[in-house]
């Protein structure tokens with residue numbers, strides 16, 4: 666199996682490296698198309714596969730093609746690769762807001778998988794939600810899921826609309842978590858801790874909470890009850906959150922992300 670990654674930036678490089686690290690493919694089977702000459706030179710030094718700067722006959726030899734360019738670059742890209750795409754190839758797009766029908770119409774292929782990863786895919790703990798067109802066979806789908814699993818966890822969804830929902834929750838989600846960590850860090854500093862102590866307090870508290878959630882079968886609500894005793898400090902914080910409608914404000918933010926994802930898809 667030959668895999669062609671188009672766009673050797675953050676995500677394209679993540680995919681190429683993850684597939685190699687998981688031993689699903691070898692260097693000989695990995696092709697990368699990157700238009701930026703400086704990035705292409707950098708990729709060559711990493712020795713992760715054959716790096717090209719322009720599309721050519723080699724595109725036809727790829728069994729799987731991963732589209733990892735920014736959505737604004739697709740029209741230019743589609744024009745250049747269209748002539749090399751054939752109906753047997755499976756095209757996987759990780760581009761936010763680009764629907765499968767747009768890809769199909771632009772390059773004339775029907776086997777399309779649309780995936781929404783997130784940034785921690787870079788270190789193998791990403792969350793990817795993906796869907797596929799009807800023309801992708803069961804075997805192809807299993808192969809792709811195995812590849813995507815090399816970057817973390819995956820969920821398959823039947824309905825392409827759920828990709829926008831995944832964009833709003835897990836795609837943008839790491840930024841929400843950093844936002845909350847940042848507020849903990851800022852408060853810890855204002856209460857007298859130095860920067861590195863504040864970062865440790867924030868990080869270790871997150872890690873402890875996440876690992877506890879993973880290890881025991883309690884809901885978030887049950888965990889909150891375990892920490893918050895009646896009339897105590899946690900309850901004081903929670904009352905303040907509730908009084909300020911923090912939960913609703915956060916949900917409004919996730920909805921704004923979903924609305925924007927839908928808007929981008931309709932462009």
Ligand SMILES: NC(=O)c1ccc[n+]([C@@H]2O[C@H](COP(=O)([O-])OP(=O)(O)OC[C@H]3O[C@@H](n4cnc5c(N)ncnc54)[C@H](OP(=O)(O)O)[C@@H]3O)[C@@H](O)[C@H]2O)c1
Nearest residue numbers: 672674675676699700701733734735736738742760761784
């Ligand atoms: N980063 C994330 O957390 C994340 C999460 C989910 C989904 N995504 C999606 O992943 C895609 C890639 O994001 P990214 O952060 O990896 O972007 P990136 O770092 O900018 O990488 C894209 C690369 O593609 C290159 N490129 C552009 N047009 C090309 C062409 N015609 N042929 C070959 N290479 C081309 C760009 O070169 P130049 O620099 O010269 O333009 C750039 O090096 C986006 O569509 C994004 O929506 C990203």
